[in-house]
Amino acid sequence: MNNLTSLPLVIGLGELLWDCFGDERRPGGAPANVAFQANQLGCQGTVVTRVGQDELGTELLDFLKQQQLSTEYVQIDTTFPTGTVTVEFSDANDPQYTIHEQVAWDHLEFNDKLAELMKQAQAVCFGTLAQREADSRESIHECLAATSSDCLVVYDINLRQKYYDRDWIERSLSAAKIVKLNQDEVQVLSELLAISAEDLQIFAQHLQQVYGVDAVCITRGSEGCLIYADNQQYEIPGSPVEVADAVGAGDAFTAALISRRLLGWGWEQAALFANRVGGLVASQAGAMPVLRVEFERLSQEIQNT
Ligand SMILES: Nc1ncnc2c1ncn2[C@@H]1O[C@H](COP(=O)(O)OP(=O)(O)OP(=O)(O)O)[C@@H](O)[C@H]1O
Numbered sequence: 001m002n003n004l005t006s007l008p009l010v011i012g013l014g015e016l017l018w019d020c021f022g023d024e025r026r027p028g029g030a031p032a033n034v035a036f037q038a039n040q041l042g043c044q045g046t047v048v049t050r051v052g053q054d055e056l057g058t059e060l061l062d063f064l065k066q067q068q069l070s071t072e073y074v075q076i077d078t079t080f081p082t083g084t085v086t087v088e089f090s091d092a093n094d095p096q097y098t099i100h101e102q103v104a105w106d107h108l109e110f111n112d113k114l115a116e117l118m119k120q121a122q123a124v125c126f127g128t129l130a131q132r133e134a135d136s137r138e139s140i141h142e143c144l145a146a147t148s149s150d151c152l153v154v155y156d157i158n159l160r161q162k163y164y165d166r167d168w169i170e171r172s173l174s175a176a177k178i179v180k181l182n183q184d185e186v187q188v189l190s191e192l193l194a195i196s197a198e199d200l201q202i203f204a205q206h207l208q209q210v211y212g213v214d215a216v217c218i219t220r221g222s223e224g225c226l227i228y229a230d231n232q233q234y235e236i237p238g239s240p241v242e243v244a245d246a247v248g249a250g251d252a253f254t255a256a257l258i259s260r261r262l263l264g265w266g267w268e269q270a271a272l273f274a275n276r277v278g279g280l281v282a283s284q285a286g287a288m289p290v291l292r293v294e295f296e297r298l299s300q301e302i303q304n305t
Pocket residue numbers: 158181182219220221222223224225238239240241242243246247248249250251253274275276277278279280282
């Protein structure tokens with residue numbers, strides 16, 4: 001790997017794609033959003049994914065280069081096209097995703113180069129969607145197995161359409177140190193894994209005891225988040241914003257939480273920052289708005305309070 005900086009290496013492992021909003025399109029894909037935001041948050045965010053050998057793939061590679069993200073771990077598929085998603089809204093807070101099938105990011109190939117990269121990662125974020133096909137599912141777990149024991153492995157559950165399965169979720173929970181999910185996903189998991197979600201602390205303890213997860217983070221839109229870690233519950237209020245669209249707010253939240261935990265911040269302060277970062281992204285269109293300066297200002301503000 002060509003590690004040009006000493007910044008913490010944060011990998012977004014899974015899908016990089018085009019979010020299509022009517023006749024506009026913007027780069028997206030949850031793990032890619034996390035890598036992009038981690039890059040803006042003072043880390044070396046790196047995307048591990050696969051695009052097609054087509055115009056849409058070339059444009060994604062150009063986008064990454066423009067944003068000073070590495071394209072070294074973006075594989076090119078000669079059979080499947082670059083992924084696309086149709087994003088629709090009945091409410092700006094609640095985007096609906098139609099995720100098109102038979103695309104390149106379903107076919108990530110694990111190899112020595114990826115193993116070498118994963119060994120060096122300080123954090124890796126992955127989700128459920130990119131596990132819908134066996135090719136990427138197995139490669140993702142090979143990547144996770146190649147990380148060092150102190151790597152912060154973050155499972156941002158992100159359940160989409162019908163693309164999840166109890167076995168994939170349990171395998172992923174077992175591989176993760178931090179699990180992030182929203183309130184709707186708590187309900188789905190509660191049914192799928194037969195865990196009561198009436199008391200969220202008991203729900204979180206179940207994930208910790210059965211799957212060996214260290215921290216559980218539940219996001220609640222404008223109401224902020226709950227974190228269960230170190231035998232404590234942290235309830236961190238949100239700072240409501242005027243929403244442009246909530247696409248990528250959760251991913252920005254995750255990137256912010258990772259970046260500040262890697263800097264040694266406590267849970268409360270890191271979550272407060274993550275809430276504000278998520279809110280800022282919700283106040284802008286698309287999943288990858290350029291907000292480097294705003295994030296730095298916010299980081300200083302929260303450190304000084
Ligand atoms: N309207 C809002 N006002 C303020 N902050 C917001 C708003 N919407 C989202 N956020 C911030 O972003 C975080 C993540 O939002 P949300 O709970 O909607 O994400 P999510 O459902 O996890 O997202 P995704 O499924 O896209 O990953 C929230 O915990 C909050 O900190």
